[in-house]
Amino acid sequence: MSSCSLFKKKGGGSGERSATTGWEYNNPDNGGFEYKSGYEQAAGPGLVYVQGGTFTMGRVEQDVMFNWNNTPRRVTVASFYMDETEVRNVDWREYLHWIERVYPDDKKEFQKALPDTLVWREELSYNEPYLENYLRHPAFSDYPVVGVSWVQASNYCKWRTDRVNEQILIDNGILTLDAAQQGQEVFTTESYYAGLYKGVDGKSPIEDLSKESGNRRVKQSDGILLPRYRLPTEAEWEFAALGLQGNTKGELLTERRIYPWNGHHLRYGNDDKKNRGKIRANFTRSRGDLMGLAGHLNDGFDITGPVTQVGSNDLGLYGMAGNVNEWVYDVYRPLSSMDVSEFQPIRGNVYTQYRKDADGNLQRDEHGRLVKDTVANYVNFNDGDYQSRIILGDDWTTTDNKKKGSNSMYPGDPAGNVKPRIDDHVRVYKGGSWKDRPYWLSPGSRRYTNENSSTDDIGFRCAMTHLGDPDNIDN
Structure with missing residues (x-):
């Protein structure tokens, strides 16, 4: 990370001075208060930058289901990052491998993370090959993971945050890879910030400018570690799926979209001669037609397909329509559009605080994670x-x-x-899937199911908040 170059060695400051005290920043001779200007957030692995803005969220076509649950409303979302593709089977197998290695005696933790492969079983359909092979066979490695609940997807996001930030510290020489870490002494971003994770010092630790000698751990104010991976909010997901930045002239939106592309056609047109006539998404066309006629397949896949099987939208995001539906963060309510805030709308805020013992010390569970208590719940x-x-x-x-x-x-x-x-335990999912009709491909459509349920047509992708100036990104 380029941020490390901003740390100055003892014997001189950075040259910048405080506008309020005149004291020089990053100077060990006057106490070593550290400040780094010009922060630019780097995109985490797999993420695409989505600049925020205002848009009309909600239904853009006839409400054929008569749900009346997504009334159009203008809202604004802040800038954020979104996974380029859905999380794949190979990504989930990496997650399972890590759990099995780090918690070898905790079979419950491993079982809790296993996708439900029984979602493929259907009474009058021969889907056993998918039950046996879909998750683990290399033929499906680049296919989206399914059979995962909202709760499992959220846990994956937390795990991914910690692995990415741990690798950042290792790449910068601040920590040494500790492949032997187990149980409570496992790296988590929160426990590291709190000083509870010791780890193994690397070859390039950060010098503590406030002391005569010694090193210190990375602080949040250093800007080295990334914000957490998480599930996108419904508003973020819909905004990213539409990708309307390609349809603007100044502040004028020249064309609204039914799908993540212009027009109402489900095939590529003359604007893309290379793919002209090909299906734009993996979905079910009419009754019983999941893949087309032999010798002339339409989307080319009977069930799900590789996460990059069709072209991306204007933001470079793949699979925002079809293939699999995707979990989003929000708790479902039919009239959310009438209740939520105009800025960063969401339904399901739960506020927590870290649990402390009688002496004021933070507490960790058996997996090294800080324990949190709920202090306010705005789901209802x-x-x-x-x-x-x-x-x-x-x-x-x-x-x-x-x-x-x-x-x-x-x-x-x-x-x-x-x-x-x-x-309180139903969550929104969006995007349409390989077994859905075109109506559900519209980003404005929404459905819901219990957060602990899983199906063969719901997957997910992660998001990350962008901090600071929307134009200030590290490319």
């Missing part, structure tokens, strides 16, 4: 408080309230045994 914001209740009072089953309409919220179930399909 305005879902049932006094401001949003249709009826008055605490009990909707009272005699007075029954007179307002039906005798029960769920007719035929006065005891309340029927559970709603929408609760």
Whole structure:
């Protein structure tokens, strides 16, 4: 990382001075306060930069499902990074390999990360070959991983953050690769920042300018380690899928999009003579046609396909329509578009803080991760408080309230045994898949399922926040 070159050795400062005190930065003779200007964030492995902006989020075509759950609304998203492709089977196998190596005696942790290969099993379909081969056979290495739940995808993002940041420290000589780390003494970004991960010093440690001698660990203010990988928000995903930057003239949007490309056609047109006539995405065309006629296949794949099988959108992102649906961060609510903020809209904020013992020390679990406690949960914001209740009072089953309409919220179930399909554990997924019709390829469409469920047509990709000036990126 170029940031390391900004550290000065003892015997002189950087030449820059504080505008408020006049003291020289990075000078060990006056206390060694360190400051580095001109920060440029480097893209993490696999990521593509997406400059933020305003756009109309929501439905762009007829609501044929009559869900009325994605009313168009203008919002703004900040700049961020998005994976160029969906996470592949080979990426997930690397994840499993690491868990098995670092936690050899923790079979539960390994089992928790395994995709559910049984998602391929269907009563009246011969899908056993995919159940047996899809995850591990090299023929499918570059295909998107499926059978992973929202919870598993989120855990993968955390693991990826730590592995990328650990490698950055190793590449810069600050740490030495410790292949023997196990259990609680495993590198995590948070435990390293907190001083709980010791590790093995590298050949180029950072000198501590505030002391006569000695080195120090990397701090957040150094800008060396990257922000965390995470699932994209629904707004970020939709913004990136549309890729409208190619359809602007100044601040004028010249053409809205139904799909991640211009026009309503599902094949390449005359604007791309090399691919003219080819299908633009992996989806199901009409009833029972998943791949086309033998000798003239349309998308070329019976199930999923390699993550770069078709061209990218204007941002360089592959597979933003078809192949597999993709998890996003948001908790599902039908009327989210009417509730969420105009800037960085999201549904599902849960605020946490680090757990400390009686002496104020941070606590770690058996896997080296800092333990967090929830201090505020806004998943249910305005879902049932006094401001949003249709009826008055605490009990909707009272005699007075029954007179307002039906005798029960769920007719035929006065005891309340029927559970709603929408609760705090349902998450949004988007993008359409190999088994979906074209309607679901539109970035404005949205569906939901339980965060612990998995299917043969839902995968995911990671995102990362961009820090600072939207134009200040390290190419």
